[in-house]
Amino acid sequence: MASLILNVSPIEEGFSLKARIYEALKAAIVRMNIYDTDAELRLDERALSQQFGISRTPLREALAQLDQEGLVKIVPRRGIYIVRKTKAEILEMITVWAGLEGMAARLVTHVASDEEIAELRQLHENFFSAEEIREHLGEYSDANIKFHQAIIRMSKCKLIATITDGLFMHVRAIRQRTIFERDRARRSLVDHMNIIEALEGRKTERAQRLVVEHTLRLRDHVEQHVDLP
Amino acid sequence: MASLILNVSPIEEGFSLKARIYEALKAAIVRMNIYDTDAELRLDERALSQQFGISRTPLREALAQLDQEGLVKIVPRRGIYIVRKTKAEILEMITVWAGLEGMAARLVTHVASDEEIAELRQLHENFFSAEEIREHLGEYSDANIKFHQAIIRMSKCKLIATITDGLFMHVRAIRQRTIFERDRARRSLVDHMNIIEALEGRKTERAQRLVVEHTLRLRDHVEQHVDLP
């Protein structure tokens, strides 16, 4: 009588409205490339609540959360606006990222197994070969971020992962604006290789330094070649 | 007729209820040393709202914010609980702090003026002499944090300041549990001196390394001597 067994809790709806709205809005905001459009950046609470078919209360809670994360700015009696990060803010984010990933690399030299580091090398080599094949390097940025996230994950430090995830969310929004240069990609791959070797050799200071310098180079590149308000 | 000029906007009440409640709750939670008591860690929305004399809505928004910051945990249909950080979480916070302050020190060697660094030295020496005088070293922790915050401020990186402020808030809650040892204080002062000298000499790598190692030593100390769930 297995056919009579209740298909319990396929409930897609296991989360609170607030949480679902939050995710939906976040995804929507990140998706739309706010830096490439002059579109209206204002959100209307009442319109959104009708659009989602819910009341304003959970919507407002979701918006408050987005406000705190810096994706949105709530101006009292004025409106709710999607935030365009300034160039200075983006640069600070990359700086913080550099500091955190540098610390992650340091931790990796102490807590990661040889197998994990080997997987990182594998990841990099896969990326590298793929890189050689398609000259179209659009995915460079994604693969690059994957590499760095792998280091962070291997550090076993959840907090670093949490914070950097929040940073990536913002930084990715401008990745389409980063002018890709072949030289930078090649340099990047060399950097990655050196980082991997430092990790394999458990060279704590060197690994941290290489990661920091690598990411700070990205910062300088953005500073010089990306044009933002 | 100057006496007739209106003393405009002494409005103490310039902030929204949500913001004020948020500050009040945050202060209250940080104040009560949650690690030293077995007191009930549960908060009652309705009771609080009556206690503050406001409705549940702004209170809930303030609580949601505290939840996101990790000071409080909202469990659906169960209750709202003040969070006791686990030892592992505290250690991660100190690790992140180390990474960020290390980056701050690096930045300081590039962006801070000689005058600013001189002030840091002054701050440290004031602390040092005061330290020598009163054997009662209760304020060591506070002065220590001031020193580190000064470095962060001098880095001119607002984001690092924002994140570390959030970390300090949590770490301070357990500072009363950190066993103070004379040797650690002395070692700490030597570290600070070395850091100052590295900054003065604009030795970027050295400054970063010293700060990182200094803070990681604190982490190891907490790991070994502080007893938490």
Next chain:
DNA sequence: CTCTGGTGTATGGTATACCAGAAACCAGAC
């Protein structure tokens, strides 16, 4: 034409009422 004052309107802020789920409690059967 311009400036000023008032009023209308749209916005976020707040208060309140109701809903749903979970846990605790209690009564009845065994």
Next chain:
DNA sequence: GTCTGGTTTCTGGTATACCATACACCAGAG
């Protein structure tokens, strides 16, 4: 006495109505 079932109650979640303020618009005076 213990286990089981339902019911009560307390919790956070949601919906809705109302309030206060900032801005826009317009009319009237100069």
